[in-house]
Amino acid sequence: DVKVTQSSRYLVKRTGEKVFLECVQDMDHENMFWYRQDPGLGLRLIYFSYDVKMKEKGDIPEGYSVSREKKERFSLILESASTNQTSMYLCASSLRTSGSYEQYFGPGTRLTVT
Amino acid sequence: AQSVTQLDSQVPVFEEAPVELRCNYSSSVSVYLFWYVQYPNQGLQLLLKYLSGSTLVESINGFEAEFNKSQTSFHLRKPSVHISDTAEYFCAVTLYSSASKIIFGSGTRLSIRP
Numbered sequence: 001d002v003k004v005t006q007s008s009r010y011l012v013k014r015t016g017e018k019v020f021l022e023c024v025q026d027m028d029h030e031n032m033f034w035y036r037q038d039p040g041l042g043l044r045l046i047y048f049s050y051d052v053k054m055k056e057k058g059d060i061p062e063g064y065s066v067s068r069e070k071k072e073r074f075s076l077i078l079e080s081a082s083t084n085q086t087s088m089y090l091c092a093s094s095l096r097t098s099g100s101y102e103q104y105f106g107p108g109t110r111l112t113v114t
Numbered sequence: 115a116q117s118v119t120q121l122d123s124q125v126p127v128f129e130e131a132p133v134e135l136r137c138n139y140s141s142s143v144s145v146y147l148f149w150y151v152q153y154p155n156q157g158l159q160l161l162l163k164y165l166s167g168s169t170l171v172e173s174i175n176g177f178e179a180e181f182n183k184s185q186t187s188f189h190l191r192k193p194s195v196h197i198s199d200t201a202e203y204f205c206a207v208t209l210y211s212s213a214s215k216i217i218f219g220s221g222t223r224l225s226i227r228p
Contacts, residue, residue: 004157035218040123040220040221041220042120042204042218042219042220042221043158043204043218044218045215048215090157090158092157092158101146101148101163101165101208101216102148102160102163103158103160103216104159105157105158105159106157107155107156107157108156108157
């Protein structure tokens with residue numbers, strides 16, 4: 001079974017802090033994604049990566065950056081956390097050429113910025 | 115650009131009653147379609163998908179969805195729901211040409227009353 005793990009289930013940070021959210025997948029997937037999930041808005045793509053050291057902006061990249069130094073790990077960075085970044089953050093991965101296009105999700109990190 | 119609309123944010127039903135969760139999409143090109151489910155305090159998981167072939171697709175737990183190209187819809191149905199179906203359901207679409215990137219709807223929260 002594909003497993004996507006996220007470093008924390010719950011996180012509380014103060015405004016202005018630098019925040020790292022870590023995601024690791026164990027199935028050698030090329031693609032990795034970071035979403036944020038807010039009530040009534042569904043999932044919105046922040047950043048995605050097709051390969052090591054490759055990254056592309058999603059729909060809402062402002063205030064975020066990412067790092068992918070190893071194939072299995074994709075980090076989301078909030079350089080200076082703000083209260084409007086309080087949200088549920090979901091990481092996902094998928095095979096680039098599987099033909100199934102299924103994304104596998106981690107359990108999520110609920111981030112609260114005070 | 116493609117988009118996904120889930121017309122109902124919440125659907126309450128009684129146990130053993132039928133249910134339909136509605137999903138419409140807009141796209142000028144051919145798409146793949148998905149339904150994902152998110153059980154309480156978990157990440158998303160794929161419920162079913164339409165890639166090609168038969169327009170009626172089924173999941174292992176009794177849900178089905180029908181791709182209707184003329185109405186640009188992909189509604190999800192189940193003839194008799196169970197308490198364990200309580201979850202949030204997301205419709206999603208991706209383009210043939212960019213199948214790694216998925217656009218999600220805003221979600222429908224299905225609540226089952228005993």
